[in-house]
Amino acid sequence: MLANDDIHDLHIKLNILAAIDVGIVVVDRNFTVSMWNEFMANHSGKRPSEVHGKSLFTVAPEIDQAWFQRKAERTFSLGSRAFIIWEQRPFLFRFSPYRPITGTSSFMYQNITLLPLRNARGEVENMGVIVYDVTDTAEFAHSEAVLKRQVTQQPKWKER
């Protein structure tokens, strides 16, 4: 039986987990989804009940399966955390950007963390996929690169 305090504590944690602006997915070694938080549900339009027990690659067919399995295999077998950054692949899940009107990109840029999750025996049985929205950073980097290119080009008044 949970004590009252524990329930209160759990309640707070669940609320935070639901409201936090970061995607959290948990899969097992066969890439079957067992957790899909509200960020994931809201951005993908797929409710947790629709994705539970399904393969990640069915739920998100945009993922390059061979590539992702190679990354995940290392996390499972070596128990080491892995990072995927937007410069490497712009996104893992194809989501619309947060600001559909004033944003400049047509998708959400993402940084991903692959987290080995150990069971009580210390074996890596599950993997957490944490999804961060880095669209602002990526858009800023792009506009800066464009600016740099413009600045280094010979300005017109110098040609005279």
Place this chain on the structure above:
Amino acid sequence: MPLQVLICDDSSLARKQLGRLLPAEWNIELSFAEHGKEALELIRQGKGALTLLDLNMPVMDGYETLAEIRKHDLPALVLVVSGDIQPEAKARVMQLGALDFIRKPTDLATLTKLLIEYGFLTPVEVNLAPLPSQPKRGGNIKVSQREVYQEVANIAMGRAGELLARALNVFVKLPIPTVNEIAASELHMVLSSVNNTDTVSAITQGFTGDGINGEAMVIFNDASFKDVGRLLGNDVHAQRFEIEALLDIGNLLIGACLQGLSEQLHVRMNQAHPVVLGQNVSVPELLATSSKRWEQVLAIEIGYRLEGFAIEFDLLLLFPSSSLPAFNRQLAYLLESDKAC
């Protein structure tokens, strides 16, 4: 007659720690050596009946020392004590005639168990109370702060090397880490795997825990990329295969190294996402935009080489001077009450 025991390690911290771990009630005469050549001399004088041998050392490393002992049939039984924990390293030393392999950092229980197992120590001796007047062994070994950094990096580097070896199925040649306190703008001077004409690519990753913050940087010589991509099983024709390789290697090295570091310091670290510092640029260009170029940093450089491949990359652990008090405070536990000087 007391047993002649020899500890051979280039790190004064390692010599001190190991000396202190030896059971106090054990009837031995203890000697120390800083590298294989010194060890061989002492063994020839009969001072190394039991030799505790490190692997990565200057002048003469542990492998060469073992080979010499075997070749000349010198009177030494060798227990290897190493931070290089690749399965291949163990296999090689066992083949060279070592009794067993102990991973650093070791503890009293592990060491005692092995010493009993090989008959150097009897359980009766272990249960004898140590003489109160007996000074701690190795108590008079002086350890400089630099050597503390170096040995801690050595163990962390060994973890990273082991993970890398398993992931790539290669043998990783581990160097001796170099420790420098320099201005951030002078970092290019400590990089061993690149000269200033080479172009490099690098990622950097911030980490922080309990007042200790810093950056871990992985710097690749651009010439190494194709081979690395192949070893990783990545598609080397893909547009972004360089950055892919950089991230794969960076994830393994930095993750394992920080884990090794945090275990020794008893600090849990948070890691930020890695950031691409530069691609196909010269080393001075890498750090040109840093706004803190003049701040002093503690730089620990580790140059990895993969045996049988022309692959070189550097792992740099950088600590700003502001995080050194917390770093040193945690390190002081390693030295216990003994004063570092």
